[in-house]
Amino acid sequence: MTYKIDRRDLLKVSGAMVAGLAAPTILRAQTSTIKVGVIEPLTGNLAYNGTQSAAGAKFAAEAINAAGGIKSMGGRKIELVIVDAQSRPESAAAGVDTLVQAGACAFTGATASALGLASSQAAAKYNLAQVFSIGTAETVVSRGLPNVFRFTPGVNKCTSVALENLKLLNQGAGNVVKTAAIVHEDGPFGSNMAKILAEQLPKQGIEVVETISHPTPQRDFSNIALRVKASKADILIPSNYLNEYTLMARALNQQRVELKAIYSILGGAASNIKFVRENNEVAQYVMDCNHWYDPTKDESKALAAKVAEAKLDMTYDIMVSYATIQVIADALERGASDDRQKMIEALAASTFDKSIMPYGATKFVNGDNVNSQPVNTQIRGDKIELVFPKQYASAEAVFPIPAKK
Amino acid sequence: MKSQSIGQIALAAAAVAYLIGVYFASSPVWMGFTINALVIAVIAMSWNITGGFGGLSSFGHAALFGTGAYASAVLQVNYGVSAWIGFAAGILAGAAMGAFIGALAFRYGLRGSYFALVTLAFAEVLRICASSFAFTGGGSGLQLKLAPGLANLQFADRTVVYTALLVVVAAVMALTALIKYSRFGAYLIAVRENEDAARALGIDTYRIKVQAMAISGAFGGLAGVLYLQLWLFIDSTVVYGSGISIEALIGPIIGGAGTVWGPLLGTLGLHLLGEGAKHLLPNAPGLNFVLYAVVLICALRFLPQGLVGLAGKIGASKKKKESGDA
16 A cells, blocks of 8 residues: 655644644743842841841742733733852852853842942943942942942932931930930941941930940950940940841840830841841831831732741841742833843833832933932731831830839 | 963963953843952952962951052042152052061061961051051041042942052062062072071072062052952951951962962952852842852862962863962
8 A cells, every 4th residue: 555645745744743732832932931140148147137138039039920920911920040159259140150150131139239239340341230229338329330220228318218207206305315326247338327427316316425346256345235234324325237226126125224225227137027026025116217118018018828838937138039029020011121231221211100119110321210218117916017107107106114113 | 481281271261251251241240240350350369479379378368468558548638749759658558567577577586387377467456456546447447438539449340440440459469470480489489488497498488478568469459459459448447357367368269379370369369259149049148258268178179289389280281280379
């Protein structure tokens, strides 16, 4: 028995074969992911914050992908490329190479200004956009780099808002706070903050009666607590990291230091639920002016549930990292392209107003989001409540601290 | 000058082949990673002068690294001085700091662990000072403006950066070889082997040790300036932190202290190991540091003369096996 293949059959079979062979390629093209970078310190002294930030980015990517991916790009999903900055600037900068190799269209990071400064500088050479999750140093946005976008507020805005809020709180309480003690770590963050406070507090009629610096790490805070007690300051303004903040608060409690308020600006522990959980008594009424999400939004509630499910601490690192991925996803949606230059253009024109943060519509001026703002939180019971601004508040501020019975 | 064993030549050839191979690597990761490793290799070579040849183990080479970086940064940022002058000033400042620490420590006969602790203390004091004074940028550190160009010693093309770094590393290695095989080098090795005997033979050991610290300081300052010009940002923790001091000594120990190639081989080897671990186990951040520690422990236990010493045993004559020279 012989088969005769005519020209028409041959064309049909060939066509089917070509379609069959090409199918995976076409399918791949439709479903290939969009690479978004995350450079965070997963090891080293900033590992806790960096790991939290990376987790925040993952939650955001999951949520965006679950909602159908980037719709303007055929529902392509976001795939995160996470790189460890090792808490060192040169590693953060080297991480940019890894992102470029992986084909990332933009990235977020890097918890500390020193890391972000290095990574964004390296990224500038590749025309790769960096949306800063946290980078409070003003030098982040003063370099004129077109690839830099800081979504969250810098130290100047945080300090001015915090002092303005303190003034309002104090006025509301009949100006009970007249003297202040500043305890700060001797690194970049604490030293700068202490300097600004020493200049600004007297303008509000608050005299700085004691300024104490300490190294990081520092374990014994007894003497510092005694000095604060001896200064008879009404308010304590600390600027230090998580562990030191926690130990300082314990020492203050042990030495029975009576204060009318503990008021932090970008406080290391004051907005950290771990501090609240593990040191509940000493944490009560501690106030902070920091990055924080809008707890009233549905997406914020969903994030809080996911974080709890993953047994992670809900910290601002998670919140801001989540929000920066939202900003990048919005730029992808509007630009409908993962081309690096187009991403920079889309980010520069961003008017995104649906992030979980309590910000207005995003507006980057020289890379700085002028509509970002810090908020005031206060530890109450086993929760961190948002107390300022009023439209986002989940509780009324208690100021000064009620006298102990 | 003694001839090298086949193993040592093969090891050096492998390093050279890798460094040339980076030019042809399709991924930018390798070049970026090797640039980092080369800067660290320069500070490792700095440590090797005192710790390797002179037996003066320092735990605070960050003092020299940071001083070089800060000297250049302060001049450029605060006084608008040219990057080239800043470059030279950084090397000189490193040398001056090395000579100062050496003169002070050796004047009072500090040796061994006491010398190591004094250098550590110097680095720490300098770190605190740099984070306290306004002219060093206080806690915020100092940042150079991104302005690529030869006049600013900044290069947009990384191949140029890499080539320049290779030239610098080759020059430092050539100087190290020159020192090693000079009369000064012989005096320094004599101090390491038996300082009292060296003094009895008429060697001015104090002068030799201070000179060694000055040369080491110049190399350390050079490494600091390279770091600054590459990343354009320094702060006290970054350049005076203990991390730099540890990296300065770990490379020569693994590669072979008191050898010309040891610091480069050790630093490259360790960085390759760390990078490899990162790629093999991307979901286990920090594992590269565990590997670092394991390799360091094994090297200290089984390779007292480092990789160069091990390679020296391969293809060497019986006589040369005893020297482990490179």
